[in-house]
Amino acid sequence: MNKQATSNGAAAADAAAVAADIEAQRRYRLAAKSSDPQTMYQAAAWSVHNKLVDAFDKTQEYWKEKDPKHVYYLSAEFLMGRTLTNAVHNLGLEGEYAEALKNLGADMETVRSQELDAALGNGGLGRLAACFLDSMATLDLPGWGYGIRYRYGMFKQAVKDGLQVELPDYWLDAGNPWEIRRPETQFKVGFYGSLDGDKWTPSEEVVAEAYDVPIPGYKTKTCSTLRLWDALPSSELDLAAFNAGDYVKAVELKRKADEITAVLYPNDATEEGKELRLKQQFFFVSASLQDTIARYLEKHSDLSGLAEKATFQMNDTHPTIAVAELMRLLIDVHGMDSNAAWGVTTKALAYTNHTVMPEALEKWPVRVIGKLLPRHMQLIEQINTQWLASIKDHVSAKVAKEQAAKKAEAAAAAVKVAAAAASAAEGKEAAAEEAKAGEEVEEVDLVAEALKAYSIVQENQWNKDEMLVNMAYLAVVGSFAVNGVAAIHSEIIKTDIFPHFVELFPQRFQNKTNGVTLRRWLAYCNPELSALITEALGTDAWVKDATLLAKLKPFAENAEFRKRWRAVKQAKKAELAAHIKDVTGYEVSTNSMFDIHVKRIHEYKRQFMNALSIIHRYSEIKAMSPEERKKVVPRVCVFGGKAASAYYMAKKIVALVLSIAETINNDKEVGDLLKVVFLPNYNVTEAELIIPAAELSQHISTAGTEASGTSNMKFALNGSFIIGTLDGANIEIGENTGFENLFIFGIKAEEINRLREERKDFKDYDPRFIAALDLIKSGAFGRPDYFDDLVASISDMNRGNDWFLLANDFASYMDAQAEVDALYSDQEEWTRRSIIYTASNGFFSSDRTIDQYAREIWNVQPCAQP
Ligand code: GL2
Numbered sequence: 001m002n003k004q005a006t007s008n009g010a011a012a013a014d015a016a017a018v019a020a021d022i023e024a025q026r027r028y029r030l031a032a033k034s035s036d037p038q039t040m041y042q043a044a045a046w047s048v049h050n051k052l053v054d055a056f057d058k059t060q061e062y063w064k065e066k067d068p069k070h071v072y073y074l075s076a077e078f079l080m081g082r083t084l085t086n087a088v089h090n091l092g093l094e095g096e097y098a099e100a101l102k103n104l105g106a107d108m109e110t111v112r113s114q115e116l117d118a119a120l121g122n123g124g125l126g127r128l129a130a131c132f133l134d135s136m137a138t139l140d141l142p143g144w145g146y147g148i149r150y151r152y153g154m155f156k157q158a159v160k161d162g163l164q165v166e167l168p169d170y171w172l173d174a175g176n177p178w179e180i181r182r183p184e185t186q187f188k189v190g191f192y193g194s195l196d197g198d199k200w201t202p203s204e205e206v207v208a209e210a211y212d213v214p215i216p217g218y219k220t221k222t223c224s225t226l227r228l229w230d231a232l233p234s235s236e237l238d239l240a241a242f243n244a245g246d247y248v249k250a251v252e253l254k255r256k257a258d259e260i261t262a263v264l265y266p267n268d269a270t271e272e273g274k275e276l277r278l279k280q281q282f283f284f285v286s287a288s289l290q291d292t293i294a295r296y297l298e299k300h301s302d303l304s305g306l307a308e309k310a311t312f313q314m315n316d317t318h319p320t321i322a323v324a325e326l327m328r329l330l331i332d333v334h335g336m337d338s339n340a341a342w343g344v345t346t347k348a349l350a351y352t353n354h355t356v357m358p359e360a361l362e363k364w365p366v367r368v369i370g371k372l373l374p375r376h377m378q379l380i381e382q383i384n385t386q387w388l389a390s391i392k393d394h395v396s397a398k399v400a401k402e403q404a405a406k407k408a409e410a411a412a413a414a415v416k417v418a419a420a421a422a423s424a425a426e427g428k429e430a431a432a433e434e435a436k437a438g439e440e441v442e443e444v445d446l447v448a449e450a451l452k453a454y455s456i457v458q459e460n461q462w463n464k465d466e467m468l469v470n471m472a473y474l475a476v477v478g479s480f481a482v483n484g485v486a487a488i489h490s491e492i493i494k495t496d497i498f499p500h501f502v503e504l505f506p507q508r509f510q511n512k513t514n515g516v517t518l519r520r521w522l523a524y525c526n527p528e529l530s531a532l533i534t535e536a537l538g539t540d541a542w543v544k545d546a547t548l549l550a551k552l553k554p555f556a557e558n559a560e561f562r563k564r565w566r567a568v569k570q571a572k573k574a575e576l577a578a579h580i581k582d583v584t585g586y587e588v589s590t591n592s593m594f595d596i597h598v599k600r601i602h603e604y605k606r607q608f609m610n611a612l613s614i615i616h617r618y619s620e621i622k623a624m625s626p627e628e629r630k631k632v633v634p635r636v637c638v639f640g641g642k643a644a645s646a647y648y649m650a651k652k653i654v655a656l657v658l659s660i661a662e663t664i665n666n667d668k669e670v671g672d673l674l675k676v677v678f679l680p681n682y683n684v685t686e687a688e689l690i691i692p693a694a695e696l697s698q699h700i701s702t703a704g705t706e707a708s709g710t711s712n713m714k715f716a717l718n719g720s721f722i723i724g725t726l727d728g729a730n731i732e733i734g735e736n737t738g739f740e741n742l743f744i745f746g747i748k749a750e751e752i753n754r755l756r757e758e759r760k761d762f763k764d765y766d767p768r769f770i771a772a773l774d775l776i777k778s779g780a781f782g783r784p785d786y787f788d789d790l791v792a793s794i795s796d797m798n799r800g801n802d803w804f805l806l807a808n809d810f811a812s813y814m815d816a817q818a819e820v821d822a823l824y825s826d827q828e829e830w831t832r833r834s835i836i837y838t839a840s841n842g843f844f845s846s847d848r849t850i851d852q853y854a855r856e857i858w859n860v861q862p863c864a865q866p
Contacts, residue, residue, distance in 0.1 A: 079121030081684025137217030323478030640682030704749030
């Protein structure tokens, strides 16, 4: 890392060659006369593009020749962020490019800031997919990502009159140097139409065209791909309509195709039951499977061995239609018999669950699938019928056992009754009756009833006339492996989401704790800290082998090292402070603790609870004497995150934070003791600036709701403390770092069902909680009416009834916050532990996660060019 490119002649010559190349791109590809930052960015990007193409071609040729098993990561989302810095670093050319740009009168920082984020994802799930691609390439694992080339990514968030507003993200505006269009790689994808027996004739057809986004590994020749599909009309014009003069109808085909890849659905961890979404899902899944099969058949004569050469990892339920589509392709297109096809399908597919939020577990109406994909609906019915038949014996035996237990219970009860009324004749009669009742059960109906819990096709519990396909069940039945994304989450899916399936095949269920790439999330976003780590360890090998970070531990005891560690944090805080000033106009002091809460806005993530704790802190400061105020630990509380456009409460939470910020930041009495900032448009690039500057980060979801979280890992690796609940990966971070170093509070996951039951009578409100709510209601932060529903959602049992249990956790949250303040006052100890965070969390490298997937699920081996 940070190799001094100019320190030797060869590197200087390389920089000169790079400069010449950038110039050539500017002159000929862009035909640009000026060298403004955007032009220089484009020129540099196209020059890197060419290097990626070389690396990409060599890798793919090598893999083609060796024919190793591949993994295909099917995901509706890839949240890539910017590419330039990452690519240049992974290629090991950062020095050359920096030098070259300097020689051309530009500078790397300005140039790189021109790039728009590729935001083809909502949040954690999409960003995880991007980290996984980086790790797969770095570990030389033959693998591709497959997704959709949305023309509009995640919306841009702006603030207007104290509210969130959404703006379209047309990220392809200035062209995209990071993709290669492949007009030679096209597949037809059909929709709707009719079914004659099992012969499907679609009535609408589009063409999927491939775009490859090269993914360079770090310090390796391997460069793999993210293949994204665009939709084209099967013919530009409906000629008959055109000739008849109906021009609107004539371009209808184009409009329909455009619609499929137009926008990313901006919902995070919530279902979006729209037909267009299913269309998107099927579109990319079908194209990806066809593409893989076509390549497979170049080398193999039939598809019976497909699963030995390919695993398809389904990223959540979004690509689950793959179960039916792979069956259809094998049976209808390639003539395999259906049993053999089922054998191949269930050996080739694996499924990752990313959420337990009930509203996010996709269930598609049979009606919708039947209309859009009639053949697939037929296959799903067949799969379900066979599946239920195959488990009938098991379920019958289970029912019989349960009945026997009930009978035994009834008999025991009868004996008791008889004993109690031993002398009375009626006692005997009653006993005989009870025993008999236990036997009169219709077992057949009981089995049918019990089977419903295993059925992929189910009744809609809210509408008895509608049948639904439970996509998660389809995924479990159609896969050879199912995994959760953190230890606690993988247990919860076994006990709460799929208990019936666990009982049948426990070995199918696994855990793969998430990870993040240390390249983007430490080495490149925090070069100052990286340099310090490299210097201390005497090597930069930790960038590829994160276990080496553990060797930092002894340095925590070294006062000189701590001083330098603190200096880096100060520098990163100063950068963030400047950005805050730039974007919001607020001036914040870098002597304050930087307390950060950034993630999608969701009630379960409880940004509202943090807001209430800030209101309490504000009231406390206001009530203090000047002497008391001197003891306050000053804080800057930073929020960031997007609320889904249709998520009513989430938008109110954003508005509340903005209102609190305005009141508090303008209160002269409070000054630097407390500042609140909402940074709009939180995205990957913002995160790269925010995370290195954090001293405390908040991961305070209701226990049992956040599957994993991945920003918690990024913060920990950058030496930030965590205040959080026993939820998701917080728990494993605690195990690695030592729980004494985290600020853990709140209820446990196993308590929430009971507490939700009890909350109707909940009386134990913390007075600070009540006072904070009252302050909102009083209008202290403006528009009390606007916040009425939000306040009611956690305090009125008829209007939300605090489903996420803020009231239960508030007191212990405040205790944890008090501990934070106390520790921060001892800067030596704080810094010591901050170093421990970085040193302890190498486990959360996505290289480790991907290595586990490769060994324990995919059975894919590295295949590196010599
Ligand atoms: C999520 C989970 O909410 C989050 O906790 C997890 O870290 C990521 C990645 O596994 O997946 N599930 C989900 O639907 N989204 C997530 O971020 N959008």
